Each structure stands twice: as C-alpha cells, then as structure tokens.
Amino acid sequence: MKFRKDINGLRAIAVIAVVLFHFNPNLIPGGFAGVDVFFVISGYLMTSIIFRGIEQKNFSISKFYIARVNRIIPALGVLCLTLLVFGWFYLIPTDYKVLAKHAATSTSFLSNIIYWTESGYFDSSSHEKWLLHTWSLSVEWQFYIIYPAALVLLSRVLSVTALKNCIIHLTLVGFIFCIYATFTWPNMSYYLFPTRAWEMMFGGLAYLFSLNNMSEKQKRNIGVIGNCLIITSCVFITQDVPWPGYMAIVPVLGAFLVIQAQNSNSFISQNIFIQKIGSWSYSIYLWHWPIVVGLAYFSIYNIYTVFAGITLTILLGYLSYKYIERINFITTFHKPMDLVKSKPLHIAFFTCVLSSSIYITNGISGHYDENVLIADRESSNKNPFKCMVENKFPCYIGNKENIKAIIIGDSHADALTTSLASVFNLNKEGIIALTKSACPYIINALSTKSGNECFIENQKREAFLLNNYENIPVIWAARTGVYIYGQSNKKRINNKLDTQPSIFFKEKYNIPNEDFFIELEENLNETISKLRKKHPIYIVQPTPEMRRNIPKAIAKNYLLKNKSTEFAIDESLYLQRNTKIRNLLNKIAYTNDAVILDPAKILCSDNKCIAEIQNRPIYFDGDHLSEFGNKLLTPMFLTIVKESK
Incomplete structure (x- = not known):
C-alpha cells in the first residue's frame, strides 16, 4: 500500500493529544480521544489489507497475523522487560508483583480485561499502573484476531457488495451498543473490545467507500473539517463526559473525514516534524505513560519535569522506532511452524515467563530488605473473616449461639470488626458484622452503585436488626467524610485535587452545604432512633485518614533509602475534615442516648495522628486500619463488654 502522509500526520495528531493529556490534562482536557483516532486508523489499514486480499483471492490470515506480530510485539516486549528490570531496583514487592501481572497480560494482549476488573481509567490509582496504556493495544489485537477471520468466513457466503453492507450495519449496531453500554456499564465500555470495535470498523468504511473523485478544494475542505472535529473533541471534551458514548463520534468522524480527504499537500502532510512524530507514534505511545507514572512515583511532578518527560518520550520513541520497530524479525514464512520460531x-514468551515468575514469588520478595517486607506486608493484613469480601450476610464471628455485639457499616466498620471481636472470648461468645464497602447504614440513603445497591442492603439490615438479637449492642461505624467531601488524599498528579464529593442521598451537591447536613442529620437520626428502640447503640467517630497509602510509603522509603520521613498527619487536618461530622454524630448520640466511641483519642496525641508504630504501618492503605492497627482500639470497645453481660 502506498505510504499516506496524511494518515501519518493523523497518527502524529493522535499521539500528541494523548501524550499532552497524560502529562497534564489541563493542557488538552480531551486528549484521550487520540486513542479513538488511532482505532479509526487501524480499522482503515486493516480493512484495506484484508479486502484487497479477498478481492485478489490471495489473502493469507497467517501472513496477516505475522505482520501484526512483527509490528507490535518487539517494541512492546522491550518496554515490558525494561520496566521489569527497573522494578527490581525501585518498586516495592506489591507494586513489582502488580507490574509483573500487567506485563504478562500486556504481552498476551489481555490487559484491557484486567484493567477493566481493577478500576476506572481516570481513577487516581491509574497513575500507579505502569502499563495501563497497553489496554488499547489489547483491544486492537483482539480486533486483528477476530476481524479478518470473520471477513474471510463471510466472504465465502456473501458478495463483496453484500459484505460491505454488512460492515455498515455492524458498525451502526456497534455504535448503538456502545452508547447503551457506556451509560450502563461505564468501566467495561471504556476497556473492552465490543464497545470499541465500531470505531475500527468506521475506519474500515473510509476504505470501502472512499471518495476518490473530489477536487483539491473539496479535499482541503473535508480535511479541515475533520481536523477541526478532532481538535474540538480534544479541547472541549473532558473526563466528565461518559466515554466512549455518543460523543465519541466526534473524533471518529473527524479521523474518517481526514482519511477520506487524502490530502497529501496540507501543512500536516508536508511538515517534517509532524511526519517524524507520526512515524515514531507507536513507540512514543509505548514510552510516554511509564514516564508519566515515573514522575508521579518519585514525586517530581512539576512544569520542568513535564517538559523533560515529553522530550524524553520523543527521544525514546525515536530510538525504539529506529532500532526495534524497523527490524524485520520474521524474514521468511513458508509453513505454520515457522511462526513458532519467530523472535517476536x-x-x-520470555516476558510472560519472567513476569509469571515475579508474580508467583510476590515480586521475588527474597531480594528485599526485611524492613521493606514488613511495611509492604501490612497492605494485605486485613480482616481475615472476609465478611465484606465474600458478601456474607450476616457474618458470624466466634460462637454464633452467644452473640454479644453487632457492628454495622461500610469498609471502615469492616476494618474495625476484629478489634471489636478481640474483647470477647470467641470460643464462648460471638459477634455479627453487617458490613459492605461504600454502604454506611443510613436509612433513605440512595446509592452510587448500580441498582441502588446500598439502599437495598440497608433495607435488609434494618429488617435484620429490628427482628433479631434484641438488646444486643449495635456499633455504628462509617467513613462519613468521604460521602460528604470525597477522597481525603488531596495530593494528586498534575496538582489536581480530588475533592469531588461522593454523595448519594436525594440530591448531589458539588459543594456540601447546610441543606445537605440537615438531610444527613435527619436520615441518620431516624436510623439511630429506630435502632435504639431495640438495641443499645454505640457510634464510632471517624478514623483519622492519612491521605496516602502508608504501607507503600514506608516500604518505598526503606527501599529508596530516603531520610527519615514524617508519616503522621497533623491533628488539625483530621479536625478540619471531621469537626462538623463529629459534632453531628455527638448531637445524634445525645438525642438518642447512644454512646460515642472515639478512635482519635487513641490514635491522636500531641497534635499528631499516628500512621505507624516503630516503622510498622497501622493502616493497610491510607484510611483503613490494618489488623495490627485496629488492635490499638481494643480498649475503646471494652465498655461494650459490660453492656453485653
């Protein structure tokens, strides 16, 4: 196929958009749409190869796959191996293990499925995943596997014209499904092949229904319109827009029009710098994201390092293109077994084996200092009864025939469960946990989860508590602050503060106001009032939140041999976030003759709230107490023993 400078320029625009967005979303808020442009380009090129082969009756699926292997795997494999070597020296065991898993799934082109199960693309945790960007490569590879095989099979029963019409209908159906899925299953729709395939098939339509009879003026005008659509999507679309939904048509249509224009005389087609970036675009895409993550990992993110990072990205992209991409690793292919001998x-295979070995050995834990391991292990030192993880309702701990207390709430309540259990003799006595992540027990509370999950859960809880274990003490605990103010770890990549509240009551306020607190007080007061008729009530004040992952921070501190670091937070930060909440809980407790339990009295002193004891974390992340940490609160629950006698 003749080299198309216009398509090469389109690659440059797409990769520039993605790189600028990832280094600083404020520069180009919708730069993630560059990936959608890449999908259109891939669909166009793949369709052209496949249809020319079908029409000439010489298309070979095996040779098609070999070309893709030769194009994609070597540069990707080198990136993964480089990161695995880097991780040996600079990543703590948990992070190294995760990197190994992601390296294996990236080179086996399953990473999009893994990332779908882990978290959202725009979540803050995405900046801890060195290979997150490979999800798009996995989607493309899945397209490469399915698309040619499907077209070859269909070509045996359909004419070329009918096959083209079939692709039109499949593209339309795919787009409609994408819109539906984006609003129904947003995380799935972002990562998975079924909601992205239409973009690649749309690119295929640009080949199948090419406009070849346009004048130069028409080409120029269509090209300008296409580029304007792409630029508009990159500038005006933001992370808040459900993606990919109906708005994805904007960059997709833009790329379609640029390809249709076939304008080889435009500024983009003739600009040497843009053409070079287009040629290096695949390798630039591969290397840019690990550099972004590296800046965040070493906490060196500022305007100067961003500029240096972009420069390094281009340099590594050039080197990867010149010394890896341009090598033809598969020179001959005569029979299927030749594929097995291919270097890519x-x-x-080597990357997957090495990654699996690292994963199985927990990051090859033997090569770490013991202090690193002690801190890192605390991240998995969680509630061993798995009440919340296994969705047990009710979850009995100890002797279920002699229940002495019931704890109810969200994941913060779950983190305190064994601290409560430790004040009882579990051979003779028991407790019940009614805990569910992100679901505090507040009557009338709706849910951010699909299907009003928390609302339904609270109805079950209410029925259980009002009809069982009368006079048994109930302990109410929740991470109340997060439902009002959002996440407490305010330090974010690109200096972007994560202050969006996670409110799930009748109204959703951008900034919590007095009306919200009135509503919260009414609902929580009704909740506690109903419980108080059947049970003695204990209300737990908010647990101090550390605003960063403590096990990781301490482990990394040891690994990188940093000087002594203060992990505790000022008590003023805790009070700044929680004073209004504490006052509200105190008022509700007083109104309903409930008892207040206050973790801050134990965890905070001398104007500090502790995060570790003798360099061992008391949290398993940034706000949930670990099994080691929650035992510090055992004395807080001793008053319940007297109540339960």
Whole structure:
C-alpha cells in the first residue's frame, strides 16, 4: 500500500493529544480521544489489507497475523522487560508483583480485561499502573484476531457488495451498543473490545467507500473539517463526559473525514516534524505513560519535569522506532511452524515467563530488605473473616449461639470488626458484622452503585436488626467524610485535587452545604432512633485518614533509602475534615442516648495522628486500619463488654 502522509500526520495528531493529556490534562482536557483516532486508523489499514486480499483471492490470515506480530510485539516486549528490570531496583514487592501481572497480560494482549476488573481509567490509582496504556493495544489485537477471520468466513457466503453492507450495519449496531453500554456499564465500555470495535470498523468504511473523485478544494475542505472535529473533541471534551458514548463520534468522524480527504499537500502532510512524530507514534505511545507514572512515583511532578518527560518520550520513541520497530524479525514464512520460531513470539514468551515468575514469588520478595517486607506486608493484613469480601450476610464471628455485639457499616466498620471481636472470648461468645464497602447504614440513603445497591442492603439490615438479637449492642461505624467531601488524599498528579464529593442521598451537591447536613442529620437520626428502640447503640467517630497509602510509603522509603520521613498527619487536618461530622454524630448520640466511641483519642496525641508504630504501618492503605492497627482500639470497645453481660 502506498505510504499516506496524511494518515501519518493523523497518527502524529493522535499521539500528541494523548501524550499532552497524560502529562497534564489541563493542557488538552480531551486528549484521550487520540486513542479513538488511532482505532479509526487501524480499522482503515486493516480493512484495506484484508479486502484487497479477498478481492485478489490471495489473502493469507497467517501472513496477516505475522505482520501484526512483527509490528507490535518487539517494541512492546522491550518496554515490558525494561520496566521489569527497573522494578527490581525501585518498586516495592506489591507494586513489582502488580507490574509483573500487567506485563504478562500486556504481552498476551489481555490487559484491557484486567484493567477493566481493577478500576476506572481516570481513577487516581491509574497513575500507579505502569502499563495501563497497553489496554488499547489489547483491544486492537483482539480486533486483528477476530476481524479478518470473520471477513474471510463471510466472504465465502456473501458478495463483496453484500459484505460491505454488512460492515455498515455492524458498525451502526456497534455504535448503538456502545452508547447503551457506556451509560450502563461505564468501566467495561471504556476497556473492552465490543464497545470499541465500531470505531475500527468506521475506519474500515473510509476504505470501502472512499471518495476518490473530489477536487483539491473539496479535499482541503473535508480535511479541515475533520481536523477541526478532532481538535474540538480534544479541547472541549473532558473526563466528565461518559466515554466512549455518543460523543465519541466526534473524533471518529473527524479521523474518517481526514482519511477520506487524502490530502497529501496540507501543512500536516508536508511538515517534517509532524511526519517524524507520526512515524515514531507507536513507540512514543509505548514510552510516554511509564514516564508519566515515573514522575508521579518519585514525586517530581512539576512544569520542568513535564517538559523533560515529553522530550524524553520523543527521544525514546525515536530510538525504539529506529532500532526495534524497523527490524524485520520474521524474514521468511513458508509453513505454520515457522511462526513458532519467530523472535517476536520468543520475546513475548520470555516476558510472560519472567513476569509469571515475579508474580508467583510476590515480586521475588527474597531480594528485599526485611524492613521493606514488613511495611509492604501490612497492605494485605486485613480482616481475615472476609465478611465484606465474600458478601456474607450476616457474618458470624466466634460462637454464633452467644452473640454479644453487632457492628454495622461500610469498609471502615469492616476494618474495625476484629478489634471489636478481640474483647470477647470467641470460643464462648460471638459477634455479627453487617458490613459492605461504600454502604454506611443510613436509612433513605440512595446509592452510587448500580441498582441502588446500598439502599437495598440497608433495607435488609434494618429488617435484620429490628427482628433479631434484641438488646444486643449495635456499633455504628462509617467513613462519613468521604460521602460528604470525597477522597481525603488531596495530593494528586498534575496538582489536581480530588475533592469531588461522593454523595448519594436525594440530591448531589458539588459543594456540601447546610441543606445537605440537615438531610444527613435527619436520615441518620431516624436510623439511630429506630435502632435504639431495640438495641443499645454505640457510634464510632471517624478514623483519622492519612491521605496516602502508608504501607507503600514506608516500604518505598526503606527501599529508596530516603531520610527519615514524617508519616503522621497533623491533628488539625483530621479536625478540619471531621469537626462538623463529629459534632453531628455527638448531637445524634445525645438525642438518642447512644454512646460515642472515639478512635482519635487513641490514635491522636500531641497534635499528631499516628500512621505507624516503630516503622510498622497501622493502616493497610491510607484510611483503613490494618489488623495490627485496629488492635490499638481494643480498649475503646471494652465498655461494650459490660453492656453485653
């Protein structure tokens, strides 16, 4: 196929958009749409290869796959291996293990499925995943596997014209499904092949229904319109827009029009710098994201390092293109077994084996200092009864025939469960946990989860508590602050503060106001009032939140041999976030003759709230107490023993 400078320029625009967005979303808020442009380009090129082969009756699926292997795997494999070597020296065991898993799934082109199960693309935790960007490569590879095989099979029963019409209908159906899925299953729709395939098939339509009879003026005008649509999507679309939904048509249509224009005389087609970036675009895409994550990992994110990072990205992209991409690793192919001997597959196999070894050995834990391991292990030192993880309702702990207390709430309540259990003799006595992540027990509370999950859960809780275990003490605990103010770890990549509240009552306020607190007080007061008729009530004040992952921070501190670091937070930060909440809980407790339990009295002193004891974390992340940490609160629950006698 003749080299198309216009398409190469389109690659440059797409990769520039993605790179600028990832280094600083404020520069180009919708730069993530560059990936959608890449999908259109891939669909166009793949369709052209496949249809020319079908029409000439010489299309070979095996050779098609070999070309894709030769194009994609070597540079990707080198990136993964480089990161695995880097991780040996600079990543703590948990992070190294995660990197290994992601390296294996990236080179086996399953990473999009893994990332779908882990978290959202725009979540803050995404900046801890060195290979997150490979999800798009996995989607493309899945397209490469399915698309040509499907077209070859259909070509045996359909004419070329009918096959083209079939692709039109499949593209339309795919787009409609994408819109539906984006609003119904937002995380799935972002990562998975079924909601992205239409974008690649849309690119295929640009080949199948090419406008070849346009004048130069028409080409120029269509090209300008296409580029304007892409630029508009990159500038005006933001992370808040459900993606990919109906708005994805904007960059997709833009790329379609640029390809249709076939304008080889435009500024983009003739600009040497843009053409070079287009040629290096795949390798630039591969290397840019690990550099972004590296800046965040070493906490060196500022305007100067961003500029240096972009420069380094281009340099590494050039080197990868020149010394890896341009090598033809598969020179001959005469029979299927030749594919087994191919160097790219050897690279992928070796990467997967090495990654699996690192994963199985927990990051090859033997090469770490013991202090690193002690801190890192605390991240998995969680409630061993798995009440919340296994969705047990009710969850009995100890002797279920002699229940002495019931704890109810969200994941913060779950983190306190064994601290409560420790004040009882579990051979003779028991407790019940009614805990569910992100679901505090507040009557009338709606839910951010699909299907009003928390609302339904609270109805079950209410029925259980009002009809069982009368006079048994109930302990109410929740991470109340997060439902009002959002996440407490305010330090974010690009200096972007994560202050969006996670409110799930009748109204959703951008900034919590007095009306919200009135509503919260009414609902919570009704909740506690109903419980108080059947049970003695204990209300737990908010647990101090550390605003960063403590096990990771301490482990990394040891690994990188940093000087002594203060992990505790000022008590003023805790009070700044929680004073209004504490006052509200105190008022509700007083109104309903409930008892207040206050973790801050134990965890905070001398104007500090502690995060570790003798360098061992008391949290398993940034706000949930670990099994080691929650035992510090055992004395707080001793008053319940007297109540339960």
